[in-house]
Amino acid sequence: MKVLIAIDSFKGSISSAEGSKAISLGIKDVYPDAEIVAVPVADGGEGTVEALVQATNGQFITKEVTGPLKEKVKAVYGILGEGETAVIEVAAACGLPLVPSDQRNPFITTTYGVGELISDAIEKGCHKFVIGLGGSSTNDAGVGMLQALGFRFLDKNGQEVGLGGQVLQDICKIDVTHVNPVLKDCTFEIACDVQNPLYGPTGAAYVFAPQKGATAEMVRELDEGLKHFAQVVLNELDVDIHNIVGGGAAGGLGAAFAGFLHAHLRSGIQVVLDIIQMEEKIKGVDFVITGEGLLDGQTSMGKAPIGVAQLAYKHRIPVIALAGGITNETSPLHASGITSCFSIVNKPMSLEEAMDYHVTFDNLRFTSYQLFRLIRAIR
Template identity: 70%
Template sequence: MKVLIAIDSFKGSISSIEGNEAISLGIKDIYPEAEVVTLPLADGGEGTVDALVQATGGKLVKKEVMGPLKEKVEAIYGILGDGKTAVIEVAQACGLPLVPYNQRNPLVTTTYGVGELISDALEKGCREFVIGLGGSATNDAGVGMLQALGFRFLNRNNEEIGLGAQALLDIWKIDLSHVQTKIKECTFRVACDVNNPLYGPNGATHVFGPQKGANPEMIKQLDLRLKHFADVVYYELDVDIHNIAGAGAAGGLGAAFSGFLHTQLQSGIELVLEIIEMEKRMQGVNFVITGEGKLDAQTSRGKAPWGVAQLAQKHEIPVLALAGSISEEAEALNKLGVTSYFSIVNAPMTLKEAMDPKVTYNNLRSTTNQLFRLLQAVQPE
């Protein structure tokens, strides 16, 4: 028997790597001779660096960069096993958790640290980049990141503007003469699972601004600044970022990558599955096991278990999905490649108890154990 295990992290509980290990032990309890392949998984958000580094035999790199409030933070990114591909989660440098709740103000936060991570990877020889958008505390259209890479944004007096979204209205000219030359040699693949434009009712500010600390008046100011930025980019560079789907991701970082770094925004899980060669790893597999903390309507709209199930369905491989909680909407997954799904919660308990890492680990192992006992009874070795 050959089983491929690829679950996403159970957010707030255990990592993808730990979850895979628990399920593997549950299988080995019943089928000691089974061939078990484990692949860490993420969908372009939190955990993407760890998953891709582990899957490709890469390494983690620590780098002190400017945080969202212009203070120093220690960020971690990965260099994949090929030695030339860097994988960066923007939240490491400008994530919402880096800003205390009472200091959240997307007018002042900056993405400068993201550019510093890219620069560091450039110095280490990387020319391929995988970027995970999401979880940012910023709304500066990625201008901070671009400033760190040598793009100069000038006011009416030909002076460089400051950092943060509050300075976007000062932009009058864009100077490309100081951009790092190595940038031209790079390819960026960006994981983006939202289709919001840069500005407007469905744009970065109106949809994501409130969670970053923006009040109604601030939302008006920010949205005006993003539109102004798009207008200047079109006038100065003849690049249209007004209506790009996904440009509003991560406070407009999607626009910066699309308009300045010539990037195609991709589905996060599809990008990750491509890099870890998931389809290739499914050859000869009898069962696939996937899952995440909660299976619900969002799962079938591009989350990790959906992506795994789609590939398995293509090769007619049965898929088991495990989760902490399962909503009624998860039924849609049965038509999308998931053969059957199961909750690992085995007794009445509080959410806090269920999310205890030790409890989750043990429940994953015991649930898998019981499922494969059933399989053994139906299909004896």
């Protein structure tokens, strides 16, 4: 018996690595000699750094950077085991949880710290970057990040503008003479699962800024700022950052990475699966176990379990998905390669109890044990 475990974290409850350990113990309670291959996975959002560092025997780096409100924060990123690739979640430097709810204001929040993380990784010898977009508190089109990398954005008086989404309408000129020269030798792969353009009704401001603290009037002004900035970039650099698919991700960071740093925007789970060479690991296994905290209609839209399941389906390997909760919207899950899915909650309990680490660990082990007892009985 050979089983591949490839689960995402159960957010707020248990990490991918610890969840995999619990499942492995449950399987070995039935098949003591089973060969278990545990590979942490993520979809480009929270947990991507942890999953990729663990999968490649890399290292975590802690760096003090400028936070979204210009305060200092300690951000963690990863360097993969080969020592050349840095993995950064932008939320580590400018995430919404870093801003108290009563201070959320995309007029002033900045992505400057993201650029500082990139610079630090370059100093440590990294020339390849995997960037997870998502969870940002910003709407500055990535200008803050670019400023930290040496780009200068000037107003009509030739003065460098400040930080935050409010400065976009003031930008008239772009000075690239002080840009970090090493950037031209760097490659950026962006884990991005949204397709929104930079501005307009489906752009960064109208779709995402309200959850970051923007009022209706602020949304209109931010959108105008994004539109103005895109026109300046077109005039100055002859680059169209508005029509980039996914350019509106993370308050316009998608556009900044693609337009200024020549990055490739790809499905988050596909980026992760390629890096950890999942297709090689999946060959020859009898079962694949995947899962996340909640399996619902959103799972089929590029989440980690679906990426794993589609790969397993390609090799005709049955897939069992485990989750804390499962909605009735399972048809898209089955159509995407998940053979069957099971909730690990085995009795009535509060959400707080269900998300307790020890309860989740025990429930994952118990459910896996029961499933593989059934498998043993029918094999």
